[in-house]
Amino acid sequence: MATNLTPQYHEAEEEYKKAKTPDEKLACLKKMFQLVPKHKASEKLQADLKTKMSELKDEIEHAKKHPKKVGVSYNFPRQGAGQYLILGAPNAGKSRLLTRLTRAAPEVAAYPFTTREPYAGMMDWQDVKVQLIDTPPITVDYMEAYVSNLVRAADAALLMLDLGDDDGPFLVETVIDRLAQVKTMLVGAKPATQDDYSIQYVRTLLVANKIDLDGAQDRLDIVKEMYAAKFPVHVIAAEHGTGLEDFRDAIYQFLNVIRVYTKQPGKPADMTAPFTCPIGSTVVEMAAHVHRDFTDNLKSARIWGSSVHDGQTVGREHVLHDRDVVELHV
Numbered sequence: 001m002a003t004n005l006t007p008q009y010h011e012a013e014e015e016y017k018k019a020k021t022p023d024e025k026l027a028c029l030k031k032m033f034q035l036v037p038k039h040k041a042s043e044k045l046q047a048d049l050k051t052k053m054s055e056l057k058d059e060i061e062h063a064k065k066h067p068k069k070v071g072v073s074y075n076f077p078r079q080g081a082g083q084y085l086i087l088g089a090p091n092a093g094k095s096r097l098l099t100r101l102t103r104a105a106p107e108v109a110a111y112p113f114t115t116r117e118p119y120a121g122m123m124d125w126q127d128v129k130v131q132l133i134d135t136p137p138i139t140v141d142y143m144e145a146y147v148s149n150l151v152r153a154a155d156a157a158l159l160m161l162d163l164g165d166d167d168g169p170f171l172v173e174t175v176i177d178r179l180a181q182v183k184t185m186l187v188g189a190k191p192a193t194q195d196d197y198s199i200q201y202v203r204t205l206l207v208a209n210k211i212d213l214d215g216a217q218d219r220l221d222i223v224k225e226m227y228a229a230k231f232p233v234h235v236i237a238a239e240h241g242t243g244l245e246d247f248r249d250a251i252y253q254f255l256n257v258i259r260v261y262t263k264q265p266g267k268p269a270d271m272t273a274p275f276t277c278p279i280g281s282t283v284v285e286m287a288a289h290v291h292r293d294f295t296d297n298l299k300s301a302r303i304w305g306s307s308v309h310d311g312q313t314v315g316r317e318h319v320l321h322d323r324d325v326v327e328l329h330v
């Protein structure tokens with residue numbers, strides 16, 4: 001027996017085929033169901049449409065109860081002499097610190113969970129720059145999934161502690177624990193040997209902030225007792241700039257890098273833009289930063305600096321010092 005479907009039904013069916021979301025599909029199916037002539041010959045079609053509508057309703061309900069987690073990720077290519085992540089509990093002053101040390105302007109506010117996304121800035125130190133990245137806070141219940149990846153990729157971390165809050169020292173412990181759960185260990189110094197290579201150790205300075213507030217000195221005593229053996233502790237008041245100049249030095253020094261300036265034969269050195277490389281780097285290791293080809297082609301170098309006679313010729317394996325001027329020869 002013929003079902004005799006109307007052109008309107010076929011139109012609705014075409015719409016259904018083009019529909020993208022479950023809600024759109026359901027709307028089309030309802031329309032189709034209304035347009036099906038209700039007689040014996042169309043019973044099977046009516047039953048099919050009902051089944052499809054019921055399945056879609058289930059799908060929509062399920063999606064409402066279990067929203068898909070949209071994974072956010074951030075990627076900050078390292079810039080300057082090194083990259084630090086600023087970490088800590090809510091309201092510790094992470095964003096304020098970034099505004100004091102760089103020209104970045106993240107929101108700073110007197111309530112927790114102000115920062116929702118990472119925010120990068122460049123800190124000047126003498127003739128180099130250090131990259132600092134502010135992050136959303138970490139608590140027992142809250143840590144953005146991408147934060148641990150950022151920490152693992154960074155050269156080091158600044159762990160901020162609020163000396164204005166009795167819980168400050170303990171909230172920092174939570175931050176350390178949360179990261180440790182995902183095999184990201186904040187440490188003052190990396191262990192000499194490592195058995196478990198899935199663990200990433202990240203060298204960290206503990207930053208005791210808000211020393212200007214009442215009771216901060218007493219809390220600092222507790223902080224030192226809890227953490228001084230584990231991390232270098234720096235005391236500041238980011239809001240007022242207290243201790244920031246020494247802290248700026250400490251941030252650079254902790255990277256353990258040296259500056260090296262390059263010069264072309266017969267020309268003065270470019271003293272404006274040093275290369276930075278790890279303390280203990282050799283001439284050839286440094287040259288690889290300048291250009292990959294030097295790794296194979298470099299024959300020797302002439303050096304001007306504190307540890308050599310001016311213009312002394314050295315081999316590829318000569319160890320460099322901070323502020324050396326290097327002329328590379330192929």
Ligand SMILES: Nc1nc2c(ncn2[C@@H]2O[C@H](COP(=O)(O)OP(=O)(O)OP(=O)(O)O)[C@@H](O)[C@H]2O)c(=O)[nH]1
Pocket residue numbers: 088089090091092093094095096097107108109110111112113114115116135136137209210211212213236237238239240
């Ligand atoms: N008294 C005092 N207040 C400070 C100091 N540093 C920051 N604050 C204040 O502390 C509050 C929180 O500062 P933020 O920099 O927004 O803190 P945060 O750690 O980024 O906070 P979240 O983004 O929520 O994690 C603001 O009201 C700041 O002005 C300080 O050294 N002393």
Ligand SMILES: [Mg+2]
Pocket residue numbers: 094095096107108114115134135
């Ligand atoms: Mg913030």
